Amino acid sequence: MTGADAGRALSWTLFVQLIGRDIRSRFIGSASGWLWLLVTPLLLLAVYGFVFGVIFSARVPAGLDVPFIAWLAAALWPWLAFSEGVLRGAQAIRQHASLISKVALPRHLLVAASTTAVFLLHLVGYLLVLLVLAGLLGVPLRPGGILSLLFALVTLYLFALGLGLGLGALQVYLRDLEQFVPTFFLFWFFMTPILYPPDMLPATMARWMAINPMSNWMEVIRAGLFHGQLVPGMGDALVMGGAALFAVACGGWLFARLSPYFEDFL
Amino acid sequence: MSEILLRLDGVGKVFPPTVSASQRLGALLRILRSGRSGTGTPVLDDISFEVRRGESMAVIGANGAGKSTLLKIITGVLAPSSGQLQQQGSRAALLELGAGFDPEYTGMENLRMNATFLGLSQRQVDEQLDDILAFADIGASIHEPVKHYSSGMVVRLGFAVVASVRPDLLITDEVLAVGDESFQKKCIRWIEQYLDQGGTMLMVSHNMYQVQKLCRQALWLEDGAARQVGDVFDVTQGYLAWHERQDARDAASGSGHGHPELYGVSKLNIAGSDSTAGGEPRLAMGEELVVDLQLRSPDGRAPVALVGLVRADGTPVYGVASDHDGAQGSQVASDTYHYRLRFSDLSLLPGGYVVRGHAMDPEGLRVHDTAEVSFTVTGRSRELGLVRLAHRWESS
Numbered sequence: 310m311t312g313a314d315a316g317r318a319l320s321w322t323l324f325v326q327l328i329g330r331d332i333r334s335r336f337i338g339s340a341s342g343w344l345w346l347l348v349t350p351l352l353l354l355a356v357y358g359f360v361f362g363v364i365f366s367a368r369v370p371a372g373l374d375v376p377f378i379a380w381l382a383a384a385l386w387p388w389l390a391f392s393e394g395v396l397r398g399a400q401a402i403r404q405h406a407s408l409i410s411k412v413a414l415p416r417h418l419l420v421a422a423s424t425t426a427v428f429l430l431h432l433v434g435y436l437l438v439l440l441v442l443a444g445l446l447g448v449p450l451r452p453g454g455i456l457s458l459l460f461a462l463v464t465l466y467l468f469a470l471g472l473g474l475g476l477g478a479l480q481v482y483l484r485d486l487e488q489f490v491p492t493f494f495l496f497w498f499f500m501t502p503i504l505y506p507p508d509m510l511p512a513t514m515a516r517w518m519a520i521n522p523m524s525n526w527m528e529v530i531r532a533g534l535f536h537g538q539l540v541p542g543m544g545d546a547l548v549m550g551g552a553a554l555f556a557v558a559c560g561g562w563l564f565a566r567l568s569p570y571f572e573d574f575l
Numbered sequence: 576m577s578e579i580l581l582r583l584d585g586v587g588k589v590f591p592p593t594v595s596a597s598q599r600l601g602a603l604l605r606i607l608r609s610g611r612s613g614t615g616t617p618v619l620d621d622i623s624f625e626v627r628r629g630e631s632m633a634v635i636g637a638n639g640a641g642k643s644t645l646l647k648i649i650t651g652v653l654a655p656s657s658g659q660l661q662q663q664g665s666r667a668a669l670l671e672l673g674a675g676f677d678p679e680y681t682g683m684e685n686l687r688m689n690a691t692f693l694g695l696s697q698r699q700v701d702e703q704l705d706d707i708l709a710f711a712d713i714g715a716s717i718h719e720p721v722k723h724y725s726s727g728m729v730v731r732l733g734f735a736v737v738a739s740v741r742p743d744l745l746i747t748d749e750v751l752a753v754g755d756e757s758f759q760k761k762c763i764r765w766i767e768q769y770l771d772q773g774g775t776m777l778m779v780s781h782n783m784y785q786v787q788k789l790c791r792q793a794l795w796l797e798d799g800a801a802r803q804v805g806d807v808f809d810v811t812q813g814y815l816a817w818h819e820r821q822d823a824r825d826a827a828s829g830s831g832h833g834h835p836e837l838y839g840v841s842k843l844n845i846a847g848s849d850s851t852a853g854g855e856p857r858l859a860m861g862e863e864l865v866v867d868l869q870l871r872s873p874d875g876r877a878p879v880a881l882v883g884l885v886r887a888d889g890t891p892v893y894g895v896a897s898d899h900d901g902a903q904g905s906q907v908a909s910d911t912y913h914y915r916l917r918f919s920d921l922s923l924l925p926g927g928y929v930v931r932g933h934a935m936d937p938e939g940l941r942v943h944d945t946a947e948v949s950f951t952v953t954g955r956s957r958e959l960g961l962v963r964l965a966h967r968w969e970s971s
Contacts, residue, residue, distance in 0.1 A: 323691045330688065334679070411674035412692050413651035482603040485596065567603070569654035570612050572647070574593050574602070 320415055327422035332430065347434050350389055354382055354438075361504045370506040375535055379448040382438050383534050384503045384527045387462065390431035391469050391523075392494045398424035398473025399490060402481055406575040416568045417474060417561075424473045428466050439534075451537025458533040460541055461526050464553040468522075471556025478560075478567040481574050502527055522552040578663060580744045580775055581626040581649065586658035588644055588799075591615040612656060618644050619799045621658070626744065626792070628664075631776040633786040633807060635814055636796035642779045645796065646670060646748050649777065664743030667693045671748065673729040678722035682713065682732055685721050689733070693740045703739045710761075711735035731758055738765050745769065748779045783811045787957060808925070808955045816927025816951050819887030823929070838878040839944040841911065842869035843932040860925055860954035860963075864918040868932040871944075872910050879935040880904060880914040881942065887927035887949060892961050898939045922963045925954040 336345075361367040362377040369380045401423040402409065402416065409416060442448040480486045501523040502510070510518060518524050525545045532538040541549070591612045592598045605613045619641045626632050634642045647653040648660065650668040668674075675692055676685045686707065690700045700707075708717060711731045713724075721729065737745065745766075766789060770776065780786050786793060786807060793810035795803040803810045844867040845856055858864060870878045880902075883894035897904065897914060904912035927949060934944040956963075 319691070319694050319696065322696050326688055326691050330677075330680070330684070333684075408675055408677075410647075410652060411670055413668070414692055479603070482599050483596070484599075563607075566607055566610060570591075570602075570606055572653050573591055573612065574599060 320418065323414065324418050324422055324425075327418055328426045328429070331422050331426035335426075335430070346430055347437060350386060350431070350434055351438075353389070354378065354385055357381060357385065357504055367505050367509070370508060373535055375448050376446070379442045379446065380531065380535070381504065382442065383531055386431055386435035386438060387465055387526065387530055388498060388501070388503055388523075390428050390435070391465050391526075392498065393431070394424040394427040394466070394469035395472045395476065396491060396494065397427050398469065399476035399480055400487075401473075402477045402571060403487075403575065410572050410575060416571065417564055420473050420477045420564070421470060424466075424470050428469070432462070450534050453537035453539055454533025454535075456533075457529055457538050457541050460546070461529045461533065461549065464549040465526055467553035468549075468556050471553065471558070471560035473560070474564040475556070475560030478564040478571075481567065481571050497521075497523065522548050525549050577628040577630070579625050579627050579661075580663050580666075581777070582659075582661045583625075583649075584623050584659040584661075586619065586622045586645075586648060586655045586660060587617070588619040588641075588648060588653065589613075589615045589617050589656040612654075617799060619648070619655075622794075622796075622801050623658075624792075624794055624801070624804050626775060626777055628743070628775055629770075629773055630792055631770060631778070631790040632792040632794060633790040633811075634777070634779045634794050634796060635781070635783070635786060635811065636802075637818075640796040641799040642796055643670075643748055644799075646746055646777070646779060650746055662744075665694060665740075666744040666746060667737050667740045667742035668746040669733060669737050669748070670746070673721070673726075673733055676721050676729060676733070679720060681720055682717040682724070682728075686717070686732060686736055689736045690739070693736065693742070695740060707735045707739045710738055710765075712758075727755055727758065734762055734765075738769075741769065741774070743775060745774060745776045746778070747776065749781065783815060784957075784959075787811055809953070812925045812927075812951065812953060816887055819927045820949065822888045837873060837943045838934040838936055839871040840868065840932050840934045840946040841871045842867070843930070843946040843948055845930050845948050845950060856948070856950040858921060858950060858952055860923065860952050860956065861920055864921045864930075864950075866916040866918075866930055866932065868914045868916070869907070870904065870912045870914070870934045872912060872937075875909055876937045877904055877906070877912050878937055878943075879939040880912075880916075881933035881935055882914075882916050883931040883933070884918075884923070885929050885931060886961060887929055890961070892923065892928070896935065896939060921952065923952045924958055924961060924963060925952050925956055927951050 358378040358381055362381070367377060369375055369377055373380070398420045401419045404423075405419050408414075409419075439450060443450045476486060476490060480490075500517070501521060502518065507515065507518060507524060507528070525548045529538075529541045529545050529549065532541075540546070589612070591602045592615050593602070602612055605611065622645060624632070634645060636642050644653065646668070647670070648655050650666070650670065652670075675689050677688070680688070687697070687700055690707075691697075695703075711717070711728075711734075713728045713731055716724065716728060717732075721732075724732075763785075766776065770789065776789065778786070778790065790807045792805065793803075793807040793814075794801055795810050795814050803813055846865045846867070866882055868880050868882065870880060872878050879896055879898045881894065881896040884892045886892060895916075902914070904914040907913045928951070929947050929949045932946050932948075933942045935942050
């Protein structure tokens with residue numbers, strides 16, 4: 310094994326360890342442990358389903374025969390994974406400040422581990438929810454769309470990783486981002502067709518939606534799950550792949566540039 | 576020449592101002608543009624040295640001299656603001672008590688995590704687990720959260736993990752001061768064995784005895800600059816002498832002076848073989864120390880000369896007066912007497928010392944005036960104390 314290979318192997322070991330530690334830290338000391346992994350998003354689903362599905366009587370897009378709650382769940386979990394992945398990844402540096410100031414380690418792994426841990430946890434929850442929807446409630450999910458779904462989830466993960474790295478690096482210097490970013494994500498959540506179908510929007514708003522790449526993700530995920538769309542359309546694929554690569558490149562550059570001086574500003 | 580493990584070339588560190596949001600934003604933009612953090616508070620300036628395999632180095636200096644900052648730069652926790660750093664081989668650092676330990680997790684989980692930080696794979700940890708646990712010797716507590724540990728237990732575990740790594744270069748920052756006597760001895764034994772087997776250490780310590788024992792080279796930092804780099808004995812002696820003088824200066828400020836209209840000291844000189852012009856006189860241990868004392872006498876009678884040797888911190892070593900020995904001074908002018916005193920084969924141990932010359936009245940009852948000259952005794956000796964006493968080891 311050459312030195313570089315050995316270094317990569319160790320980085321990988323460290324990465325896996327950090328993910329494990331991050332996941333365990335979520336459950337240390339809480340009695341019901343893994344249950345919360347599912348309970349919190351389920352409660353969210355219940356609240357949103359009730360408020361939007363029952364009170365505001367939001368409907369699934371015309372021509373689709375699935376319950377609103379299933380249609381919502383299909384997009385809600387990926388969004389939760391994305392937003393929590395970015396936010397936790399961005400906080401990872403400040404959260405591990407004491408470690409960073411004493412131990413030399415590849416700092417981007419801290420961010421990547423946090424984001425990855427969130428995605429893994431929500432992926433488990435997502436699978437369980439989809440199984441319950443298909444098995445117990447008989448919602449017709451199309452297995453043919455698995456490739457579309459996988460493409461969407463992988464690019465979403467990369468997109469979150471890039472944003473997490475960039476925001477995490479900037480947050481060390483600009484503390485105000487810590488207040489601003491979560492608020493922005495709440496805004497982003499409501500501006501993305503998750504709780505409502507895109508065709509409910511007025512035409513002027515629809516133009517805005519077009520520049521929000523997150524609507525492409527939601528579109529592709531639902532098209533895969535409910536329509537069995539084999540592969541994403543060219544336009545969607547370009548937007549999603551492009552956004553993911555752009556985020557990873559920019560976030561990675563920002564992080565590489567700023568991370569040597571983290572200790573001075575933490 | 577053995578391989579260079581670490582080389583610093585003009586390394587400097589400036590802490591950027593980070594108080595206000597606008598300063599932080601400015602620093603952010605500067606780093607993004609140029610990759611450098613710009614101006615601020617300088618803490619290290621132009622440090623250059625090399626550490627070769629098998630030639631351990633100590634970093635010494637007063638508090639706040641920049642020792643810890645330097646170690647952080649070497650371990651890669653901090654980025655230098657200027658200069659270059661080159662490394663070869665593996666290294667492991669034990670910078671602080673429990674560095675990298677998360678108090679919420681058990682000792683075992685932290686052990687694995689820390690071993691990973693130091694570059695051990697999980698398989699290597701499994702192979703060495705028994706050794707690590709035996710070395711740490713904290714029993715069943717290994718399954719307790721680290722927050723319940725005493726500071727001694729934390730350092731035991733931390734050191735045990737580092738010991739299992741056996742890096743090419745081991746970097747420690749005064750961590751061994753914690754832990755009880757027996758564990759300290761265990762650590763020192765491990766370090767000695769590690770050094771014997773070709774290991775190299777870069778350590779910060781205030782314990783000069785330990786430094787001289789474990790290291791070949793030393794770097795003396797003062798206010799962020801390298802005051803002296805080189806052989807461990809030269810550097811530690813210079814450092815100790817400087818320290819003793821600082822203490823003496825603090826203690827002496829405010830003491831009065833003799834009356835010049837009475838018997839007084841007009842000149843005090845010392846000469847050894849190595850009294851360089853300008854600088855402070857330096858003598859090697861075992862050389863001859865010559866003290867020349869010129870005394871003033873207002874009434875023309877010969878004053879008694881008293882010569883004392885004290886260590887630089889004021890501890891008296893030896894004193895003798897001319898009337899004890901029945902010595903006579905020579906009258907060089909109507910009101911001036913000259914005394915010369917020789918200490919052949921100077922048995923003072925290396926360090927900083929002061930010669931005090933006193934002028935007493937001719938009856939030898941009162942000291943009227945005092946003058947001081949400080950000097951340094953050099954040499955390579957691990958003996959302890961002030962002077963070398965004649966001695967002989969015998970077998971049974």
